[in-house]
Amino acid sequence: MAMHSWQRLGAKWLAGLIPLAEAGVHPDDCKVTASLAITDAPLPPLLVLPIRQHIGQACAPIVDAGDTVLRGQKIAKSQGYVSTSIHAPTSGRVVKIEEHAIVHPSGIGMLSIFIEPDGEDRWLEKLPAMADYAQRDPAEIREQIRSCGIAGLGGALFPTFIKLVRDPNHRIETLILNGIECEPWLTCDHRLMVEDAPRIVAGLKILRYLVQAERCVVAIEDNKPDAAAAMREALKQAGCADVEVRLLPTIYPQGSEKQLIETITGRQVPAGKLPLHIGALCENVATTAAIADAVLEGKPLIERVVTLSGDAMPKPANLRVRIGTPVDYLLRQQGLEDLHGVEVMQGGPMMGERLRHLDAPITKGSNGILAMRQQAREPESPCIRCGHCVQVCPVGLMPNELASHCRNDRFEESEAFNLFDCIECGACSYVCPAHIPLVHYFRYGKGQVAAIRRANAFAELSRQRSEAREQRIQREREEKAARRRARSAAKPAPSPVPPKAEQP
Numbered sequence: 001m002a003m004h005s006w007q008r009l010g011a012k013w014l015a016g017l018i019p020l021a022e023a024g025v026h027p028d029d030c031k032v033t034a035s036l037a038i039t040d041a042p043l044p045p046l047l048v049l050p051i052r053q054h055i056g057q058a059c060a061p062i063v064d065a066g067d068t069v070l071r072g073q074k075i076a077k078s079q080g081y082v083s084t085s086i087h088a089p090t091s092g093r094v095v096k097i098e099e100h101a102i103v104h105p106s107g108i109g110m111l112s113i114f115i116e117p118d119g120e121d122r123w124l125e126k127l128p129a130m131a132d133y134a135q136r137d138p139a140e141i142r143e144q145i146r147s148c149g150i151a152g153l154g155g156a157l158f159p160t161f162i163k164l165v166r167d168p169n170h171r172i173e174t175l176i177l178n179g180i181e182c183e184p185w186l187t188c189d190h191r192l193m194v195e196d197a198p199r200i201v202a203g204l205k206i207l208r209y210l211v212q213a214e215r216c217v218v219a220i221e222d223n224k225p226d227a228a229a230a231m232r233e234a235l236k237q238a239g240c241a242d243v244e245v246r247l248l249p250t251i252y253p254q255g256s257e258k259q260l261i262e263t264i265t266g267r268q269v270p271a272g273k274l275p276l277h278i279g280a281l282c283e284n285v286a287t288t289a290a291i292a293d294a295v296l297e298g299k300p301l302i303e304r305v306v307t308l309s310g311d312a313m314p315k316p317a318n319l320r321v322r323i324g325t326p327v328d329y330l331l332r333q334q335g336l337e338d339l340h341g342v343e344v345m346q347g348g349p350m351m352g353e354r355l356r357h358l359d360a361p362i363t364k365g366s367n368g369i370l371a372m373r374q375q376a377r378e379p380e381s382p383c384i385r386c387g388h389c390v391q392v393c394p395v396g397l398m399p400n401e402l403a404s405h406c407r408n409d410r411f412e413e414s415e416a417f418n419l420f421d422c423i424e425c426g427a428c429s430y431v432c433p434a435h436i437p438l439v440h441y442f443r444y445g446k447g448q449v450a451a452i453r454r455a456n457a458f459a460e461l462s463r464q465r466s467e468a469r470e471q472r473i474q475r476e477r478e479e480k481a482a483r484r485r486a487r488s489a490a491k492p493a494p495s496p497v498p499p500k501a502e503q504p
């Protein structure tokens with residue numbers, strides 16, 4: 001049977017003949033804020049802090065309505081291992097704790113802590129600084145990073161301390177700082193490297209101490225030569241001459257973790273495995289700067305740099321924003337009042353989420369807010385089997401096949417085609433001439449598979465409980481019967497009745 005072009009490509013990928021590092025697309029980069037220095041956003045009249053801003057278990061609030069809080073004070077503590085705390089971005093009063101809109105395609109809400117700033121911005125006493133971290137136990141430093149609420153600011157939002165635990169079976173050989181920022185429009189990491197390179201390098205040294213990596217690479221796309229120059233100079237000043245700054249070709253999604261690791265190390269992270277399993281660790285540059293703040297100053301994560309841009313944004317900017325600032329407040333600050341015909345999204349246009357509620361707050365993962373003029377969407381037509389989607393996929397998937405399985409609810413097949421390896425980068429949808437919203441189908445498929453897994457787990461739990469109950473009832477019956485038998489055995493034998501005397 002003749003093979004389609006996409007099948008040939010997929011087969012070559014599976015055989016490892018095509019490096020994934022060469023996949024990707026070239027959207028217009030639209031980096032209109034690249035030369036705009038970071039400035040401070042004003043404090044809003046109300047801050048909204050959702051209790052989960054990371055991958056993992058939600059935090060538990062440890063303040064009540066009416067409490068006063070100080071800047072940097074812990075207001076929600078982590079629960080479970082995969083979790084990290086949340087802190088007050090300024091001083092003020094907790095006015096309420098209730099559900100509020102967050103950035104999510106479904107428009108769902110989340111329990112959130114509302115703080116009314118008092119305008120004084122008074123700090124709580126920070127955690128002790130660890131300028132002497134190189135003399136400390138790594139576990140102590142990781143705990144400080146955890147206490148300060150650091151999670152991956154590149155968008156992954158995985159609690160950072162977990163990635164820094166040393167695994168005796170997997171040594172980290174290569175530490176990669178990810179300064180790629182390949183999403184169009186976004187420039188927050190770019191500006192951070194230009195303006196705050198020494199802080200990033202300080203974080204890099206801490207990371208290196210923690211994981212003892214032999215090789216360190218700062219990866220930057222070649223459309224940011226000023227960032228590369230700033231990082232080189234900061235590394236020189238810090239005596240880190242052995243850290244390499246690699247300029248990589250500008251291609252989307254060059255910054256996706258697996259693709260970047262392959263580009264730098266020449267090794268692929270196998271499906272279902274972590275970078276750790278091939279001796280690599282990848283950290284975003286903004287996360288690395290936050291690690292320096294946590295360890296060297298005891299400063300929790302309460303603010304981040306956000307790019308405000310898009311073709312409908314009157315005053316594009318890179319702003320240092322307190323976590324919890326409502327998006328509509330920022331839009332007004334940038335002169336955007338009339339939202340007719342404008343779509344607002346968080347993140348870049350390739351992987352970002354459309355905002356359904358503009359009063360949703362900036363959280364730890366908010367790298368950009370884009371205001372884009374609404375455009376008519378091209379209607380979807382049938383797949384023409386051109387194979388373009390297969391060619392650009394940075395993970396080596398077959399998006400056309402996957403979408404077909406997801407659309408037709410063939411979830412076992414979609415899992416067999418590694419649905420959960422899809423990073424939802426959108427490169428396949430971007431090139432599809434049939435305008436098939438492929439990522440939409442992948443999200444649907446993942447949601448359905450997760451629901452099926454939950455239902456199966458629940459059914460299994462119910463089955464186990466029912467079996468345990470049956471066994472308990474049976475055991476109790478047997479024990480009761482045994483007790484009855486024991487009682488009967490212990491009863492004295494009835495004394496023989498004396499024969500009646502015969503009447504004469």
Ligand code: SF4
Nearest residue numbers: 393422423425426428
């Ligand atoms: S969205 Fe998923 S399937 Fe499509 S190119 Fe990206 S990783 Fe591949």
Ligand code: SF4
Nearest residue numbers: 383384386387389432
């Ligand atoms: S899904 Fe789109 S890009 Fe992929 S093979 Fe079909 S028409 Fe081509």
